[in-house]
């Protein structure tokens with residue numbers, strides 16, 4: 001049985017300017033210990049997918065319209081508050097691009113680190129502090145014994161990111177959701193943080209969902225990747241297949257836009273145009289307006305659905321499905 005199984009998740013935002021179908025029929029599953037990358041441009045619904053699982057959708061204007069998200073037999077989208085508390089922040093944790101999303105600026109790091117342990121585990125304060133120190137050590141905070149009493153602002157950006165990771169991992173979660181945790185950091189610190197997540201994953205054996213707009217980042221980190229466009233998954237495969245045999249024109253375009261994949265001296269390739277307005281769904285494929293391979297059939301009928309290319313590789317382009325591309 002997979003650790004997490006999401007079926008037909010739809011999360012819409014009901015605003016004055018219309019209903020934004022941020023996530024529109026997303027299904028995927030994740031095995032224990034597996035790392036799944038969710039890739040797509042800004043606004044494609046990556047964060048809203050994960051926020052839905054974590055109970056972080058602001059309601060209103062947001063609303064989960066349909067779907068189930070089974071985590072070890074419990075539906076995260078339809079569970080009791082007590083079930084939610086026993087899972088979120090303990091068995092499932094999340095880290096964010098901005099560490100201050102989860103760190104409290106007015107609380108010493110020591111108090112923040114021990115809080116989830118005191119809530120979820122039968123443990124004394126002394127034992128909890130010992131665990132917190134070990135955790136800070138494990139995420140590479142030097143001189144953790146004195147720094148544990150710092151406030152978040154007394155750490156540099158990269159170090160704050162490490163503190164947030166320590167806080168997310170201190171309960172040894174079975175699933176970590178990482179929402180662009182390195183985007184705001186310089187390249188060296190970015191690499192260190194990615195290495196750290198990999199190491200902690202190996203130590204704890206947790207599964208990871210890694211959200212990023214950067215296809216380059218997922219290559220060294222993820223077992224499997226799913227590509228999102230306009231609230232839907234348009235392609236999913238193991239990382240190697242997705243890199244070397246991408247099928248969907250959007251995935252191919254994303255791959256072409258990785259700077260290191262482009263020949264030296266050539267003009268940087270970018271995907272022309274903008275993602276569609278999610279409040280005005282158009283007939284046909286939502287990528288058609290920007291797709292260099294689109295034909296009339298792509299702009300008519302229902303949005304194409306995922307179909308297998310081969311075992312574990314699914315994609316949603318009609319022309320690929322018809323064997324034309």
Ligand SMILES: Nc1ncnc2c1ncn2[C@@H]1O[C@H](COP(=O)(O)OP(=O)(O)OP(=O)(O)O)[C@@H](O)[C@H]1O
Nearest residue numbers: 013020022041042043044045046047048049061278
């Ligand atoms: N609070 C909100 N109110 C209204 N609409 C929202 C809200 N939050 C998200 N949305 C809608 O959901 C869409 C998807 O947002 P989401 O944050 O999931 O994108 P993303 O792929 O994670 O992008 P990014 O990389 O920029 O975080 C947005 O384009 C927007 O239309």
